[in-house]
Amino acid sequence: MSAVDVPPEDTDDLLAAELVLGVLDSTQRRDLQARADSDRAFAERVSYWEGRFAPWLNDIQPVEPPARVWSRIGQRLGWQDADQASASLRGSLAFWRTAAALSALVAVVAIGALFQRPAQQVPVVSQPAGQAVTTLRHDDGTAGWLVSVDSARGSVLVVPVPAPANSQGRVPELWVIPAGQAPRSLGLVSGDRPWTVTVPANLRATLVSGSVLAVTLEVAAGAPHAAPAGPIVAKGSIQAL
């Protein structure tokens, strides 16, 4: 006997399972992938099996890909400028293009990142690749920004949660407040785009459990400021993980 007798309603489920398991040949895969793009019920069967087998993929060790992969992705998407800059730098330039006054800050931070290696591996929280994630919340408890701290690379990714903006021309500035100490500026971030902050080497040791990350609204001129002038609009503790 070469086939399994299954009720017709289970046939699609089985096909989806075979697709996800990876036992089908290229023609069958193409046909079923095309079907999943147009047939919502079938796509849901595929999602079901993907979700069930996904735990096995969590076991696989991450491997840092070479930088050329990112440039090639940019080329394939027709992005002319992707070739010249790394992901993080190009992102910075794109974001700050309209804020020429602040380009000196970007240059200083980028140069700092080139010369300053982390003085030590800062034990943030025992997470993969020295990472910690926290949410900066408004007083009413709603999320304002999601923050990912990478202590090994000395970078902080700040992702805004979409919300109506009413900043009256002021811009969000990120602060780290080490326990019992005054706020230290990590520079301006964005209220509507993901933004990576390269943390100066002398502040990397502050990215530890117990420190608070906070966002205030400030005038753009003169950033990073020595001290916050505006009120804290969102904050979160690295310890609160």
Added chain:
Amino acid sequence: MEGNSAFHDAVLRMLESLLSQVALGNREAFEALYRETAARLFGICLRVLAERSEAEDALQDVFTTVWRKASQFDATRSGATSWLAMIARSKAIDRLRSLPARKNRADLELAEDIEDPGASPPQQAQAATDRAQLESCLEQLEPRRRALIRAAFFEGSTYEELATRLQAPLGSVKSWIRRSLLQLRECLGP
């Protein structure tokens, strides 16, 4: 652990937020998503494609697909990490299929469970729950079939390749795997 669970939730929400911005054509979000996930997805590609240059090409396929299909991501149906991981696996297998027939892989011996050498303790609470459910349902399969499902998944082998390596009739291999999948479906629930 609660800390890990909170970490996992925060990562998921961050990736969801990035994906929703990628869906709107936000390149900065796309770059941030790449920085956050490329290493993990490259690991998955390398697992299927031993040849490094092929895995790099697959990773390019993954991210061009993510750029085009981010709007199809539905957080109510799947977690962002699973969605991305499965795109990586799928693109890697597509590329594997496009390569000339592989050199004969070793014969499969299914007498015992094949332990995954890359296995490490699950890092997140939800993942641990999902993992436990998958493993407990697999436990209910006959050991040889359990090993067959595992080998098929991790190596991306077709029915034909599995039959050759097992030196078993194609029809039997299909039948074993399909019965195992139906049995898993029964156990895993809706």
